[in-house]
């Protein structure tokens with residue numbers, strides 16, 4: 184049994200031999216896809232800039248709305264990842280981590296911004312998401328469509344690491360190459 188996706192997002196994944204922790208680069212996101220038994224898991228790590236166009240605490244309603252929209256899109260992986268219907272996968276888990284989460288904020292009536300926003304300093308921020316599906320026929324998981332480029336036009340490249348019964352691999356997707364071989 185491959186133990187992955189435990190603990191810190193980046194540290195918990197078993198990287199293919201020789202792979203290094205990917206640096207934060209605007210326009211680029213990292214995707215980790217694992218098939219273990221009947222479980223399909225995906226982790227996405229992206230600079231916030233790719234998703235909303237800024238990397239600081241929201242300063243106005245427009246930026247809060249952009250964060251909320253990105254969160255909502257990430258919470259709906261059925262639109263981001265196209266898994267073969269024959270695999271019979273059912274979503275079991277969808278979690279989004281944002282440095283400035285917006286979900287549920289309206290009920291509080293005031294902001295709880297605990298982000299460390301230092302104006303004038305060159306800071307960066309990321310958003311993480313992870314998903315898990317249970318699949319009736321995991322053997323049918325031979326490929327997967329990745330629609331992140333439509334949802335997030337600022338995103339230009341996705342670095343992918345895969346861990347499947349067939350082994351571990353790495354590939355790069357872009358707007359012209361959206362199909363991931365598994």
Ligand SMILES: [Zn+2]
Nearest residue numbers: 230238307308
């Ligand atoms: Zn950045």
